[in-house]
Amino acid sequence: xxxxxxxxxxxxxxxxxxxxxxxxxxxxxxxxxxxxxxxxxxxxxxxxxxxxxxxxxxxxxxxxxxxxxxxxxxxxxxxxxxxxxxxxxxxxxxxxxxxxxxxxxxxxxxxxxxxxxxxxxxxxxxxxxxxxxxxxxxxxxxxxxxxxxxxxxxxxxxxxxxxxxxxx
Numbered sequence: 001x002x003x004x005x006x007x008x009x010x011x012x013x014x015x016x017x018x019x020x021x022x023x024x025x026x027x028x029x030x031x032x033x034x035x036x037x038x039x040x041x042x043x044x045x046x047x048x049x050x051x052x053x054x055x056x057x058x059x060x061x062x063x064x065x066x067x068x069x070x071x072x073x074x075x076x077x078x079x080x081x082x083x084x085x086x087x088x089x090x091x092x093x094x095x096x097x098x099x100x101x102x103x104x105x106x107x108x109x110x111x112x113x114x115x116x117x118x119x120x121x122x123x124x125x126x127x128x129x130x131x132x133x134x135x136x137x138x139x140x141x142x143x144x145x146x147x148x149x150x151x152x153x154x155x156x157x158x159x160x161x162x163x164x165x166x167x168x
Contacts, residue, residue: 043081043093044072046152051077051094054122058092077155079109086114096125096156098163108159127160140168 042062044055052072059070073090075081081093082103095103100119102108131137137146143165150165151157 039069039071041071041073041090043075043084043090045075045077054094076152079154082114099156099159127164
C-alpha cells in the first residue's frame, strides 16, 4: 500500500513537470530565451523551501529541453510569485491554491485581478500549528495575546495563517 502511494506521487509529480514544461514551451514560443539572450525567470520562493526546489528542477529541465536559459528567482513566496507572473517578470511561479484564486479574483493581497493563464496542482499542502511541548496552548482559541509566527510577508503561508486564525 505504501509503495503504491509513493508510486502515484512520483507519477503525479512527473506528470506535473511534463505539463509545466509544455506550458513553458507555449509561453516562450513567441520569443524563446535563446533568441533574446536573457534568462527566463521562474518564481520560486525561499531557497530553503519546496517551491524553490521545484522551480530549480523545472528551470533545469526547461533549459535542457527548450535550449534557453531558465533561472529561479528567489522570492518571499506565493503572493510575490503570482505578482511576478502577472507582471510578465516570470514565465511561471509556484503558489498555494487559495492565493492563486485570490490573484484571479482580485481579493486579499491583490488589488487587481492578475492575468494568470494556467494553474496546476503539484502536491497537497497541509496547515500545521505547532507549539512547544508543555505549552499551555491546547487549541487555536488559546492563541490570542500570544506571539504567533504567520510566515514571511508576501507568502501563501501568511495568507492561510490569517484565514485559519480568523476562522478560529
